[in-house]
Amino acid sequence: MISLVIPCYNDAHNLPKLVQSIRTACSFPEIIVVDDGSQCPVPPSRDYKLVRQANQGPGIARNTGVAHATSDLVFFCDCDIQLAPGILDKLQNRLESTPGAVLAFGDFIWDRTKFVLGPYDYGRMLIEPTISAMSLVRKSALLPFRDMKYEDWDCWLRMLNPEKYSGRTAAYLPEIVFATKGRRRSKNLPKVHGTSEGVIING
Numbered sequence: 690m691i692s693l694v695i696p697c698y699n700d701a702h703n704l705p706k707l708v709q710s711i712r713t714a715c716s717f718p719e720i721i722v723v724d725d726g727s728q729c730p731v732p733p734s735r736d737y738k739l740v741r742q743a744n745q746g747p748g749i750a751r752n753t754g755v756a757h758a759t760s761d762l763v764f765f766c767d768c769d770i771q772l773a774p775g776i777l778d779k780l781q782n783r784l785e786s787t788p789g790a791v792l793a794f795g796d797f798i799w800d801r802t803k804f805v806l807g808p809y810d811y812g813r814m815l816i817e818p819t820i821s822a823m824s825l826v827r828k829s830a831l832l833p834f835r836d837m838k839y840e841d842w843d844c845w846l847r848m849l850n851p852e853k854y855s856g857r858t859a860a861y862l863p864e865i866v867f868a869t870k871g872r873r874r875s876k877n878l879p880k881v882h883g884t885s886e887g888v889i890i891n892g
Contacts, residue, residue: 690717691762691777694746694754698725700768701732705855707768708736715777717765721757723750724815746816750783752833761828765841770823770867773887780825787860791830791848794859809859811851818842820859830857833873 693711693741697704706720711718720737724730728746733739737878742753758796762784776795783834796805807821813819822841834840848855 690719690760691705691715691775691781692719692721692760692828693764693766693777694751694755694758695720695722695737695768696725696750696754697722697727697731697768698744698747698750699729701743701856704731704737705769707766707770707772708734710770710772711766711777712850713774718777719760721754723730723754724834746840746856748834748844755831758828762825763828764825765822766871767823770869771836772867773865776864776866777825779797779864780866781864783860784825784827787858789856789858790860791812791827791854791857792820792824792845793826793862794824794861795864795866797821797866800870801807803865805863806861808861809863811849812832814842814846818845819842820845822867824859830854831837846875 695707702839704879708720722731722739724739724741725747726742730741740749740753740757744835755763762781780793780795784790788800794806796803798804804885810819818839830848832844834844851857
């Protein structure tokens with residue numbers, strides 16, 4: 690089983706489509722939606738476990754969701770993405786077959802740009818965020834997200850710090866994990882080398 694933690698702030702209209710894609714992406718999902726003080730509250734549903742809190746931002750909402758997760762495998766998920774069919778099962782297989790792995794990640798499409806992240810490299814990650822927030826992690830290795838601009842990048846760096854956790858690694862799956870449309874380009878994305886649609890980075 691994989692526990693999916695979904696912070697939600699005024700995004701409830703996207704949940705039905707997301708839940709549908711989760712059902713095709715994962716054989717045994719536990720879906721946890723954290724309503725982060727939405728102005729229009731997230732409605733209860735049989736499709737997910739609903740947790741409400743005052744607005745504190747996505748990082749703290751993720752911490753809340755993790756506290757309610759019953760699986761040691763946790764996937765963080767935004768409301769407005771679509772997951773590739775079977776992809777969470779593939780990430781789980783990659784994580785469990787990679788010695789020392791505490792996180793599994795893959796590529797993604799952001800609006801019209803494809804980000805091909807390439808194999809895990811801690812040195813590269815010190816320079817730019819080369820692992821998406823929407824990754825599969827072991828709850829037992831996870832550190833709390835901090836309320837800051839780059840909360841996921843910060844968390845992955847602390848969790849994978851080779852000086853503190855010798856032998857830990859992240860497993861890369863060279864497939865598209867998720868896609869999102871209509872989002873503005875985030876500053877918390879890797880640098881893109883090129884200008885065309887379907888760009889490959891760090892390749």
